[in-house]
Amino acid sequence: MESLQPNLDSIHSDTLPPSTLKKSTNFGADPNDHNSLHPVRWRSDTERRIYSSKLIEALRHVLRRSPSLPPKRGGGHEIRETADRVLAATDKGRTRWSRAILASPLGRWRLQRQHKKVKKMTRGLKKPDIRKERRRSPALQKKARVLGRLVPGCRKVSFPNLLEETTDYISALEMQVRAMTTLTELLASSAAPADRLEGLRA
Amino acid sequence: MENDFFLNGSALHFEPPSSSSPSLPTWHYLSSAAMDIPVSSDQPQQQQQDCFYNPSWEKSTIDHNHHHHALQFDSALSSMVSSPAASNSNLSNDNFVIRELIGKLGSIGNAGEISSYMNGNNNSTNTSCYSTPLSSPPKLNIPPPLMKDKLPMALNSSVAEFSADPGFAERAAKFSCFGSRSFNGRSSRQVGINNNADFTQRSSPLMENGKLSRVSSSPSLKALGSQMENKNSPLNSQEESTISEQNPNGESGVKPSPPDMNSRKRKTSSKGKPKENPPKAAEANEDSSAKRSKPNEGEGHENGQVKGEEESKGGNNNGGDEKQSKSSNSKPPEPPKDYIHVRARRGQATDSHSLAERVRREKISERMKLLQDLVPGCNKVTGKALMLDEIINYVQSLQRQVEFLSMKLSSVNTRLDVSIDNLISKDIFQSNNSLAHQAAIFPLDSSATAFFGPNPAIHNTIPNGTVNHPMESLDSALCQSLGFQLPSMNGFNEGASQYPMTFCEEDLHAIVQMGFGQTENRKTPTQSPSYNGSSQISHMKVEL
Numbered sequence: 001m002e003s004l005q006p007n008l009d010s011i012h013s014d015t016l017p018p019s020t021l022k023k024s025t026n027f028g029a030d031p032n033d034h035n036s037l038h039p040v041r042w043r044s045d046t047e048r049r050i051y052s053s054k055l056i057e058a059l060r061h062v063l064r065r066s067p068s069l070p071p072k073r074g075g076g077h078e079i080r081e082t083a084d085r086v087l088a089a090t091d092k093g094r095t096r097w098s099r100a101i102l103a104s105p106l107g108r109w110r111l112q113r114q115h116k117k118v119k120k121m122t123r124g125l126k127k128p129d130i131r132k133e134r135r136r137s138p139a140l141q142k143k144a145r146v147l148g149r150l151v152p153g154c155r156k157v158s159f160p161n162l163l164e165e166t167t168d169y170i171s172a173l174e175m176q177v178r179a180m181t182t183l184t185e186l187l188a189s190s191a192a193p194a195d196r197l198e199g200l201r202a
Numbered sequence: 203m204e205n206d207f208f209l210n211g212s213a214l215h216f217e218p219p220s221s222s223s224p225s226l227p228t229w230h231y232l233s234s235a236a237m238d239i240p241v242s243s244d245q246p247q248q249q250q251q252d253c254f255y256n257p258s259w260e261k262s263t264i265d266h267n268h269h270h271h272a273l274q275f276d277s278a279l280s281s282m283v284s285s286p287a288a289s290n291s292n293l294s295n296d297n298f299v300i301r302e303l304i305g306k307l308g309s310i311g312n313a314g315e316i317s318s319y320m321n322g323n324n325n326s327t328n329t330s331c332y333s334t335p336l337s338s339p340p341k342l343n344i345p346p347p348l349m350k351d352k353l354p355m356a357l358n359s360s361v362a363e364f365s366a367d368p369g370f371a372e373r374a375a376k377f378s379c380f381g382s383r384s385f386n387g388r389s390s391r392q393v394g395i396n397n398n399a400d401f402t403q404r405s406s407p408l409m410e411n412g413k414l415s416r417v418s419s420s421p422s423l424k425a426l427g428s429q430m431e432n433k434n435s436p437l438n439s440q441e442e443s444t445i446s447e448q449n450p451n452g453e454s455g456v457k458p459s460p461p462d463m464n465s466r467k468r469k470t471s472s473k474g475k476p477k478e479n480p481p482k483a484a485e486a487n488e489d490s491s492a493k494r495s496k497p498n499e500g501e502g503h504e505n506g507q508v509k510g511e512e513e514s515k516g517g518n519n520n521g522g523d524e525k526q527s528k529s530s531n532s533k534p535p536e537p538p539k540d541y542i543h544v545r546a547r548r549g550q551a552t553d554s555h556s557l558a559e560r561v562r563r564e565k566i567s568e569r570m571k572l573l574q575d576l577v578p579g580c581n582k583v584t585g586k587a588l589m590l591d592e593i594i595n596y597v598q599s600l601q602r603q604v605e606f607l608s609m610k611l612s613s614v615n616t617r618l619d620v621s622i623d624n625l626i627s628k629d630i631f632q633s634n635n636s637l638a639h640q641a642a643i644f645p646l647d648s649s650a651t652a653f654f655g656p657n658p659a660i661h662n663t664i665p666n667g668t669v670n671h672p673m674e675s676l677d678s679a680l681c682q683s684l685g686f687q688l689p690s691m692n693g694f695n696e697g698a699s700q701y702p703m704t705f706c707e708e709d710l711h712a713i714v715q716m717g718f719g720q721t722e723n724r725k726t727p728t729q730s731p732s733y734n735g736s737s738q739i740s741h742m743k744v745e746l
Binding site: 059077078079080082083084137139140143144146147150151159160163164166167169170171173174176177180181183184187188 | 562565566569570572573576577586587590591593594596597598600601603604605607608609610611612614
């Protein structure tokens with residue numbers, strides 16, 4: 001199974017352009033060294049393992065706190081926020097979005113939804129600078145705003161920085177989805193037989 | 203015209219040899235009324251004037267000024283040379299005087315060229331003064347490139363244009379000396395100044411005389427440094443003198459060469475102006491020179507700005523020159539900014555604004571390329587708007603996936619309080635590794651969940667050492683949750699269309715048939731063609 005790793009690297013490197021080829025081969029090295037290795041950092045297995053373990057710990061704490069909590073939408077949100085916070089913690093505050101997540105852990109999504117509506121009202125009145133208007137077409141600007149809202153903590157970030165944050169955020173999200181998926185599967189698979197057994201017993 | 207010339211010529215000979223300022227009265231007569239130039243300004247200047255108009259003192263003055271103001275002397279001399287050349291037919295006296303001057307100039311190095319040029323001119327032209335301005339400029343164009351190291355071509359051409367008024371030419375020569383002095387003192391102060399605010403100052407329009415504008419722009423250009431390097435082309439005696447003063451170690455030899463090339467081009471553009479009205483230009487020259495005496499900075503700035511615009515318009519022509527001028531002008535103090543210095547490429551505008559914009563654009567395009575690699579399916583899309591659309595969709599889909607997974611986790615976790623501990627203790631790290639490997643092989647993509655619905659068979663995960671029963675339960679649970687999830691994903695058509703369903707189905711069925719018993723072969727339906735899922739699966743088969 002260990003031999004899969006080099007294949008993994010090669011696969012990833014094939015898809016990546018030559019510019020990032022050098023970075024992708026840096027798997028064994030400490031991925032937390034350079035900020036420039038943004039997308040590669042999150043693809044490394046070590047990061048995934050770190051995240052998974054942290055996530056499991058966090059989930060355990062969450063469940064311990066409220067073990068009798070029935071499954072509902074709120075539970076899903078709790079876990080989602082937990083997962084996001086763990087992801088941001090794994091990033092160790094290197095990126096803007098991770099710091100934003102860590103800074104506002106309470107009901108981030110609900111607040112965001114409110115902010116979205118408010119923002120839409122006010123943005124129409126605001127007039128962009130003449131310079132910026134010349135550089136960015138209004139369509140691009142709108143899309144940049146939308147993207148800024150999607151990435152946590154990047155609402156008023158300049159366009160190039162926003163793109164950088166998005167790059168890191170996308171790779172982090174990918175890693176998060178992967179880790180959570182495996183975790184879910186694992187837990188589900190291990191839980192299913194227990195349920196089955198209980199069902200059989202009953 | 204001729205009378206004026208005669209007057210000047212007589213003035214030349216009337217200068218008393220005794221005092222050190224013999225030519226002053228003549229200068230005053232010629233220029234004071236219009237210029238208000240302080241006579242008592244500089245001693246060397248007077249000496250220079252002397253040497254211009256006192257052939258008898260040429261030697262002494264030349265020796266005096268040679269090491270200090272050789273350039274200034276040359277410029278003034280060139281004006282003298284050109285003016286007689288224009289009206290050569292009229293006064294042989296002046297020609298003789300000038301030939302003497304030229305002969306003396308030979309010691310400086312330009313005499314040969316000038317004399318040859320002069321001779322040619324004298325012999326060829328025999329027309330009136332008015333016609334000579336038209337003929338002389340083309341001739342002047344030839345020698346200046348040869349003498350570019352020493353003589354300012356702009357001055358020559360402009361002087362030739364005004365040759366109809368030789369007295370004016372003399373005045374111009376005098377101005378060149380005077381201006382260089384003042385600019386020398388000023389340029390040192392302006393070196394530290396390095397702001398775009400200078401451009402605003404420059405906008406004050408005083409462009410009555412192209413020649414003078416070029417002259418006065420030199421100090422401002424020096425101050426602007428690398429940003430305005432392409433505009434340092436005004437070749438003037440002033441500029442050269444300022445350069446020599448600032449960098450006496452030989453930069454003057456370097457600087458004039460690149461600016462000369464630019465100046466040559468600029469001459470063609472701006473020559474039309476003085477040519478059109480030589481007589482008016484004389485007055486304009488006087489007026490502008492009078493104004494020039496006051497705010498030289500403003501003029502210089504404005505002229506620099508104008509030149510900058512000219513340059514940017516003719517950017518293609520000056521592309522090569524810009525490079526050279528930039529390389530040569532890098533020696534003058536660089537703008538004290540903490541920004542990355544950008545070099546304008548050939549054929550591109552060299553405005554500071556456009557440079558900054560170009561840097562910005564490059565940064566943005568770099569990052570967009572990175573994102574393009576990250577987001578699947580963006581290779582076909584071109585343009586920032588569409589790319590941003592794709593990116594937004596991808597981020598939204600990833601976030602939805604996370605939300606969905608968290609819900610799933612919560613639903614699973616409620617049943618697994620105990621099992622979590624067990625898993626943590628033994629299986630997690632072990633299976634996580636294997637899972638991680640496998641999961642990594644099939645990287646998740648945006649429209650992954652879109653596959654869930656149509657292909658429930660995809661989720662044929664074979665747990666560790668367990669029977670396939672849990673698979674069904676998992677599938678049913680997944681389908682339920684996916685059925686809930688699907689409507690939200692269906693709107694996401696762009697991503698779904700990218701992933702052919704048949705592709706995944708075949709591979710997944712193959713995997714299922716393989717019958718992995720020991721390790722979980724969980725194929726996440728998140729493959730995109732770009733990731734070559736089949737190759738990954740084959741790898742899986744081979745390795746496992």
